[in-house]
Amino acid sequence: TSRFHVVTKVYELAQPFSFFLTKVAGIADKYNSTLALDIKDILSADMGNLVASCQFNYMFDIPWLVQQYPKEFRSKPLLIVHGEQGPSKTTLEAEAIDYSNVRFCQAKLEMLFGTHHTKMMLLQYDTGMRVVIHTSNLIKQDWHQKTQGIWISPLFPKMAKPSATEGDSTTHFKRNLLEYLSAYKAYQLKDWINNISEHDMSTARVVIIGSVPGRHTGDQMKSWGHMKLKRVLQQHGPSNGVVKNWPVIGQFSSIGSMGANKEAWLCGEWLQSLSAATGGTTLSSVPLLKLVFPTKDNVRCSLEGFPAGGSIPYSINVAKKQMFLHDFFHQWRSEGQGRSRAMPHIKTYLRPSPDNQKTAWFLVTSANLSKAAWGALEKKGTQLMIRSYEIGVLFLPKFFGGKDLFDVSSNFEMLKSSTDVFPLPFDLPLTDYIKGKDRPWMWDIPYMDLPDTNGNIWCPG
Numbered sequence: 173t174s175r176f177h178v179v180t181k182v183y184e185l186a187q188p189f190s191f192f193l194t195k196v197a198g199i200a201d202k203y204n205s206t207l208a209l210d211i212k213d214i215l216s217a218d219m220g221n222l223v224a225s226c227q228f229n230y231m232f233d234i235p236w237l238v239q240q241y242p243k244e245f246r247s248k249p250l251l252i253v254h255g256e257q258g259p260s261k262t263t264l265e266a267e268a269i270d271y272s273n274v275r276f277c278q279a280k281l282e283m284l285f286g287t288h289h290t291k292m293m294l295l296q297y298d299t300g301m302r303v304v305i306h307t308s309n310l311i312k313q314d315w316h317q318k319t320q321g322i323w324i325s326p327l328f329p330k331m332a333k334p335s336a337t338e339g340d341s342t343t344h345f346k347r348n349l350l351e352y353l354s355a356y357k358a359y360q361l362k363d364w365i366n367n368i369s370e371h372d373m374s375t376a377r378v379v380i381i382g383s384v385p386g387r388h389t390g391d392q393m394k395s396w397g398h399m400k401l402k403r404v405l406q407q408h409g410p411s412n413g414v415v416k417n418w419p420v421i422g423q424f425s426s427i428g429s430m431g432a433n434k435e436a437w438l439c440g441e442w443l444q445s446l447s448a449a450t451g452g453t454t455l456s457s458v459p460l461l462k463l464v465f466p467t468k469d470n471v472r473c474s475l476e477g478f479p480a481g482g483s484i485p486y487s488i489n490v491a492k493k494q495m496f497l498h499d500f501f502h503q504w505r506s507e508g509q510g511r512s513r514a515m516p517h518i519k520t521y522l523r524p525s526p527d528n529q530k531t532a533w534f535l536v537t538s539a540n541l542s543k544a545a546w547g548a549l550e551k552k553g554t555q556l557m558i559r560s561y562e563i564g565v566l567f568l569p570k571f572f573g574g575k576d577l578f579d580v581s582s583n584f585e586m587l588k589s590s591t592d593v594f595p596l597p598f599d600l601p602l603t604d605y606i607k608g609k610d611r612p613w614m615w616d617i618p619y620m621d622l623p624d625t626n627g628n629i630w631c632p633g
């Protein structure tokens with residue numbers, strides 16, 4: 173088993189955050205080194221001798237997924253947690269007809285327009301287990317030429333005496349993971365819930381930020397979505413005095429309907445939660461908000477060309493109702509990580525310093541900029557309505573050596589040589605949209621004036 177410790181040692185040495193991007197085909201090798209992983213790296217025997225696994229996701233290609241496991245692991249029990257209903261559920265289950273080791277768990281979606289976005293792997297080894305929280309669908313194209321994020325847990329050893337309350341970390345990782353899984357109320361998850369309670373997760377240093385569908389009231393209201401993030405930032409975040417003039421950055425690959433103006437939700441409840449801090453937030457100063465969303469030309473000139481936009485589903489019918497939103501937008505640019513042309517499917521949120529050298533926190537999550545994912549307050553703020561399943565991990569300096577702030581950089585050379593600079597997926601400062609030229613990418617309108625990387629035009633519908 174020394175091999176596994178060596179491997180995890182290498183990963184942990186690479187950086188204490190255990191936050192990686194996916195490998196990108198077609199960029200210089202140096203950008204795909206220790207800080208980047210492929211799905212085969214995550215599932216490799218170097219990470220542990222797999223006994224069983226559970227894959228939470230939105231899109232699946234079952235035959236492709238099975239092929240990503242080392243051949244000696246391809247017949248181990250594999251539970252697929254999805255949100256498909258009716259005919260598409262039947263189609264998904266038919267894909268696994270040849271794999272007797274594959275089982276399914278359908279996440280209940282009783283809220284209209286809800287989706288099972290959560291992307292998580294539970295990996296059980298003979299020596300313990302790992303949790304992986306990431307942003308990629310389980311289809312080949314999501315791991316080929318996009319910018320995606322991955323957090324890999326340390327190896328959590330089995331405890332002598334199983335306990336749902338013992339073996340937790342200062343960030344309540346184990347309790348939050350069990351709460352999240354219990355919210356499915358699915359009998360197929362019972363064994364995994366018991367399994368998790370038997371493991372010591374005290375080495376987990378991230379905070380889980382999850383969303384589960386429902387109208388959450390009372391204490392539950394602060395257990396999910398943007399209200400969970402708000403509570404954690406109020407308890408363990410930066411002091412208000414330090415960050416009050418710092419911007420909040422949101423970066424995502426899809427956008428829901430925000431309502432008629434920025435006060436309705438975006439700069440109202442959502443920004444109030446993301447700008448939360450210890451020592452209370454002075455309501456007077458509404459914090460700066462900056463958003464990162466690819467332009468039409470970012471997509472056109474990307475490695476995949478216009479087809480990258482097939483995974484950036486911003487509809488013109490939603491966009492035209494919220495032109496105010498586009499004033500916050502900045503381009504996707506990742507020169508430091510060699511990923512300016514690897515379109516983002518990652519979703520990240522952070523609170524960087526005005527000089528772009530620090531951040532007060534960093535969140536990588538499945539949650540796009542939508543009320544469905546983050547929740548919307550109802551009944552005079554007494555309940556939080558969430559439509560979808562989401563999960564992400566929050567990095568707080570307090571839990572990484574008791575610092576106040578993280579040093580940050582997206583510069584590969586810098587990241588390669590230092591161990592405690594937080595690796596940003598995109599460049600700071602952000603790059604503005606070019607006035608009068610740049611438009612947000614929208615996936616359901618034609619673009620026929622200029623060819624993409626492959627010489628093609630885009631004619632949806």
Ligand SMILES: O=C(O)c1c[nH]c2c(-c3ccccc3)cccc2c1=O
Nearest residue numbers: 230231288289307309482483484485
């Ligand atoms: O969870 C994820 O990652 C994703 C979720 N929905 C996607 C869609 C879509 C858009 C409207 C209705 C249904 C599906 C399209 C293309 C990529 C995604 C996607 O990547």
